[in-house]
Amino acid sequence: MIQPVSPLLKIGLPVAFGIIVLILWELIVALFDIPPAILPPPSDIGARFAASTGILWIDFVQTVIKGALTGLVIGALAGLGAAIVIDASPFLRQGLLPVANFVAALPIVGIAPIMVMWFGFDWHSKAAVVVVMVFFPILVNTLAGLQDTDRMQRDLMRTYSASYLQELTKLRLPAAMPFIFNGLKISATLALIGAIVAEYFGSPTRGMGFRISTEVGRLGIDMVWAEIAVSAMAGTLLYAGVALVERWATFWHPSQRRR
Amino acid sequence: MKRVFPVLVVVACIFAIWYAGSFLMNRSWVMDQAARAGTVPAFSEVLRDTMNQDRARLPAPHQVAAELHDGIFDKKVTSKRSLVYHGIITLQATMWGFVLGIVFGVALAVLIVLSRIADLALMPWAIISQTIPVVALAPMIVVLANAAGAGSLMVPKAIIAGYLSFFPVLVSMVKGLRSPDAMQLDLLRTYGATRAQTFWKLRLPASLPYFFASLKIAVAAALVGAIVGELPTGAIAGLGARMLIGSQFGEPMIMWAALFAAAILAALLIWVVSAIEQVAVRMMGARPV
Numbered sequence: 001m002i003q004p005v006s007p008l009l010k011i012g013l014p015v016a017f018g019i020i021v022l023i024l025w026e027l028i029v030a031l032f033d034i035p036p037a038i039l040p041p042p043s044d045i046g047a048r049f050a051a052s053t054g055i056l057w058i059d060f061v062q063t064v065i066k067g068a069l070t071g072l073v074i075g076a077l078a079g080l081g082a083a084i085v086i087d088a089s090p091f092l093r094q095g096l097l098p099v100a101n102f103v104a105a106l107p108i109v110g111i112a113p114i115m116v117m118w119f120g121f122d123w124h125s126k127a128a129v130v131v132v133m134v135f136f137p138i139l140v141n142t143l144a145g146l147q148d149t150d151r152m153q154r155d156l157m158r159t160y161s162a163s164y165l166q167e168l169t170k171l172r173l174p175a176a177m178p179f180i181f182n183g184l185k186i187s188a189t190l191a192l193i194g195a196i197v198a199e200y201f202g203s204p205t206r207g208m209g210f211r212i213s214t215e216v217g218r219l220g221i222d223m224v225w226a227e228i229a230v231s232a233m234a235g236t237l238l239y240a241g242v243a244l245v246e247r248w249a250t251f252w253h254p255s256q257r258r259r
Numbered sequence: 260m261k262r263v264f265p266v267l268v269v270v271a272c273i274f275a276i277w278y279a280g281s282f283l284m285n286r287s288w289v290m291d292q293a294a295r296a297g298t299v300p301a302f303s304e305v306l307r308d309t310m311n312q313d314r315a316r317l318p319a320p321h322q323v324a325a326e327l328h329d330g331i332f333d334k335k336v337t338s339k340r341s342l343v344y345h346g347i348i349t350l351q352a353t354m355w356g357f358v359l360g361i362v363f364g365v366a367l368a369v370l371i372v373l374s375r376i377a378d379l380a381l382m383p384w385a386i387i388s389q390t391i392p393v394v395a396l397a398p399m400i401v402v403l404a405n406a407a408g409a410g411s412l413m414v415p416k417a418i419i420a421g422y423l424s425f426f427p428v429l430v431s432m433v434k435g436l437r438s439p440d441a442m443q444l445d446l447l448r449t450y451g452a453t454r455a456q457t458f459w460k461l462r463l464p465a466s467l468p469y470f471f472a473s474l475k476i477a478v479a480a481a482l483v484g485a486i487v488g489e490l491p492t493g494a495i496a497g498l499g500a501r502m503l504i505g506s507q508f509g510e511p512m513i514m515w516a517a518l519f520a521a522a523i524l525a526a527l528l529i530w531v532v533s534a535i536e537q538v539a540v541r542m543m544g545a546r547p548v
Binding site: 009010013014016017018034038039091092094095096098099102105106107109110111112113114116117118188189192193195196197200201202208209212213216221224225227228231232234235236238239254255 | 384398
């Protein structure tokens with residue numbers, strides 16, 4: 001058996017790896033004398049970050065909280081609800097599953113300019129893009145998850161004379177949980193991409209995508225990297241939140257067991 | 260027939276909703292025009308006008324179809340207005356990114372499954388890499404690729420596409436390589452199998468369904484990456500650039516045609532990958548489902 005890893009190592013190793021990369025970055029920039037307009041050293045980016053927390057916070061609220069998070073919640077709930085409704089009807093399932101599978105694989109970011117045209121420049125259009133982007137991964141994953149019970153388990157529920165609702169909440173939804181969380185993890189990363197892409201097609205004078213495109217134009221590359229750092233932290237927190245809930249909700253799944 | 264019928268019904272419903280939507284969304288413009296001209300249009304006139312606007316809020320399906328047909332079949336392939344021309348440019352970046360993503364994703368997954376240290380040190384960063392919205396990184400990748408001497412936009416676009424497509428492969432492969440349960444692993448231990456034998460004879464075959472399932476996602480992600488890579492990089496050719504041009508010049512038809520061209524391209528790519536998957540699964544000796 002493999003020994004369990006101490007929590008210290010679990011956090012220490014990735015942090016150490018990250019620090020090594022940062023030191024290498026700093027050294028390479030200094031050694032090859034790379035101009036800051038191409039690649040600023042991490043120390044410059046850190047200084048810029050500390051100096052402009054106010055702007056970064058405004059951009060964070062605009063893009064992540066208003067755009068991505070609102071869209072993610074609405075899209076996920078809609079996808080989940082739609083999946084349960086579709087699953088109840090074999091006709092709808094047969095008809096919609098191929099269509100939903102097809103749409104889920106399409107480059108839905110392409111609707112960003114259309115949503116900006118429909119809902120204006122503010123965060124509503126960003127949230128709308130995110131809703132459509134996350135709806136189909138959640139729908140497809142939930143539908144697959146709801147099918148992931150075998151005949152024996154369903155027969156057992158029937159011998160208990162379980163109602164449709166009982167079978168759904170006690171057997172099929174729990175069985176679908178790993179799939180739903182897979183969909184949510186995909187969605188969490190898609191949501192930020194959608195919110196930022198939509199800002200390239202028009203935004204008010206705040207937001208991470210807006211800031212990045214204007215700062216690239218003024219060669220404020222250190223500010224761009226500071227925004228990248230913010231988006232990385234936001235995305236990681238979002239993903240970590242989903243993963244934490246997953247661990248709590250699907251502790252019984254083989255992939256979650258301690259090895 | 261039994262399986263096609265529900266799909267046809269659903270698709271028909273979608274078209275009906277689409278037509279109803281374009282009627283409702285375009286009506287206010289028609290009413291505006293009529294009010295300005297001082298006329299009260301009959302319902303049939305409103306209906307006709309909502310279906311044939313050049314700058315409709317929601318163009319009707321037949322308008323999009325006509326624009327697509329025009330862009331794909333009527334323009335010469337070399338023309339800057341041909342969707343085939345732009346599609347091929349996006350497709351090239353997609354394929355390079357796809358290959359890059361598979362190689363990188365599989366290599367990283369094998370490393371993570373075989374080495375505890377790599378698992379602990381790299382997996383968090385692989386996840387973080389995806390939570391960094393690639394659109395934010397895209398301008399930086401272009402700047403760095405140019406500084407490194409890549410002449411065209413193809414290199415940064417392929418990197419962006421690969422950046423998006425390696426992750427589904429990595430996650431699925433890690434899951435797949437770990438999918439053998441304790442019973443199967445114990446069995447191999449009773450056979451006295453080495454780590455390498457366990458890997459080649461149990462873990463790798465067990466991961467193949469996961470691998471192919473991830474390929475479909477990866478190729479779609481690579482296409483998204485290639486399109487997204489065209490947005491903030493000042494590209495003038497490619498489907499993403501077409502969308503940007505349509506948005507900037509207020510030409511919705513260009514946006515819609517580019518969007519559907521991208522959808523058709525995605526469908527073709529996924530179809531090809533599924534065909535490859537089926538052949539591979541059959542060669543692995545799986546029973547046809």
